[in-house]
Amino acid sequence: MSYSQNPRLPRIRMQAVRLYRQGWSARKIGRYLGFHHTAVMKWVRRAAPLRKRTVLPTLSSRPHSHPRALPQEIIGAIIQERQRHGRCAEVVHYELGQRGITVSLSSVKRTLARHHLLKKKSPWKKYHRSGERPLALKPGDLVEVDTIHFWEPQRFYVYTLLDVYSRWAYATVRARATTRDSLWFVRAAQDEAPFSFTTLQSDHGPEFASGFSLRAGVPVRHSRVRKPNDNAHLERFNRTLQEECFLHLLPHPKKFQLLLPDYLHYYNFERPHLGLDFKTPWQWCQGVD
Helix, strand or coil: CCCCCCCCHHHHHHHHHHHHHCCCCHHHHHHHHCCCHHHHHHHHHHCCCCCCCCCCCCCCCCCCCCCCCCCHHHHHHHHHHHHHHCCCHHHHHHHHHHCCCCCCHHHHHHHHHHCCCCCCCCCCCCCCCCCCCCCCCCCCCCEEEEEEEECCCCCEEEEEEEECCCCCEEEEEECCCCHHHHHHHHHHHHHHCCCCCCCEEECCCHHHCHHHHHHCCCCEEECCCCCHHHHHHHHHHHHHHHHHCCCCCCCCHHHHHHHHHHHHHHHHHCCCEHHHCCECHHHHHHCCC
């Protein structure tokens, strides 16, 4: 009988075994279910130690050996090199070549996958195409959005936003980081900003997923994967916020929220900025024709 992936076949096999145990002959069972009697007897022998099973699963068609299979010594070297530093398959392949071990890159990847040593991309994680980064020629041309996560003593998030051209900033505390929270934050920031947002830029966090992009009201550009420099201005503001506003405080959402309005007023209206020729973001915005 040819190999089959019929999802009902495991249960049919066990039905044939039960009929055989009830006294039916293999030929009678074969005629009744539409299989050859030798297949029925094979199922009966397989099911002998499986008295309490309700199905007789389909065995894998994978061959037990292959004349061109990798030697166990090379497989062990691949696994050992991976576990030594946790590097990717390309680096493992290079290191093995340096040691004089000849093996193809595809064999390295296949071996790591079979031993569950590859970190595969989640099917639920959808990356967005970044597109061309717009030039920040006036306030609002490129506005970066991000979140700072705090886990102890309780979990909460600080949403941050920064205009690349003027360095005008906004931040607030939220108990959760969801698409709804992100949309609320952007609208609140737009109400406070002295200019209109033209383009938003965020990372690939779940709070800035497709729902955020569709409902933000302005075009959303996602930063390139593993390129934190795309959001460098906002990452620097996040550090400044934590060093100048939150440094001597235990993480607590209510305390942070009480301090944020005064600090944001100081940052936007009083604090000289090196990147703005010692002007404040507000002064830089007013200097635009």
